[in-house]
Amino acid sequence: MEPYFAKTPKIIQNVFSDFTWRITKSSNQLKQIYLTFDDGPIPEITDWVLKTLDKFDAKATFFCVGDNIKKHPKEFKNILNKNHSIGNHTFNHLNGWRTNTKKYLDNVKKTEEIIDITSTKVLPSETDLGWNKLQNTKIFRPPYGKIRTSQKRALLKKGYQIIMWDVLSADFDQNISKEKCLKNVVKSVENGSIIVFHDSIKAFEKLQYVLPKTLAYLIKEGYTFKKLA
Numbered sequence: 001m002e003p004y005f006a007k008t009p010k011i012i013q014n015v016f017s018d019f020t021w022r023i024t025k026s027s028n029q030l031k032q033i034y035l036t037f038d039d040g041p042i043p044e045i046t047d048w049v050l051k052t053l054d055k056f057d058a059k060a061t062f063f064c065v066g067d068n069i070k071k072h073p074k075e076f077k078n079i080l081n082k083n084h085s086i087g088n089h090t091f092n093h094l095n096g097w098r099t100n101t102k103k104y105l106d107n108v109k110k111t112e113e114i115i116d117i118t119s120t121k122v123l124p125s126e127t128d129l130g131w132n133k134l135q136n137t138k139i140f141r142p143p144y145g146k147i148r149t150s151q152k153r154a155l156l157k158k159g160y161q162i163i164m165w166d167v168l169s170a171d172f173d174q175n176i177s178k179e180k181c182l183k184n185v186v187k188s189v190e191n192g193s194i195i196v197f198h199d200s201i202k203a204f205e206k207l208q209y210v211l212p213k214t215l216a217y218l219i220k221e222g223y224t225f226k227k228l229a
């Protein structure tokens, strides 16, 4: 048995209700899914994801690692140019449970700064537009889903929405097949679901199989794909 849930149990969603697990507020007639991609941007992989999303006319949200934005600004700009949303995923992919709160918050701030700097460069004619103005909401996803209460409180106070997920593809898990990964998604998805994928080297082999199939399947089921924030 894997040490994670492909579908986040409702009890967990209810107990930790100041996190966003699924988008339930929008009118229920609209069938909408929120795809998210963590840990990028990574050359080639992020661009492949962007191209695939385009093919299916899908918008998504990228929870970027600050250090990867610094290393790969071109790929980061490509995400913005395609009008997807950007979320903060710390600068060094920190595990909140193992990191003191000050260090954690500094790491989030450092990511805000690199997002701001790189976003501004992408819009040279509108240099006064910072990242916060590009998006309505600041969004954050804790790496591994692990965050201390003190860290969570501080980020909420800073105006962050903390985005978890209700569907985990487990594309990072080297011990499951790509078919199982697809099944994780298809079996667990419901209206308003937030699905986690990774634009990372580790997940790429599975992602290439699972992402186009997920998109095709859900479109057939009548869903459209929206970005968060």
Ligand SMILES: [Zn+2]
Pocket (backbone or CB within 6 Å): 038, 039, 089, 093, 143, 144
């Ligand atoms: Zn991550």
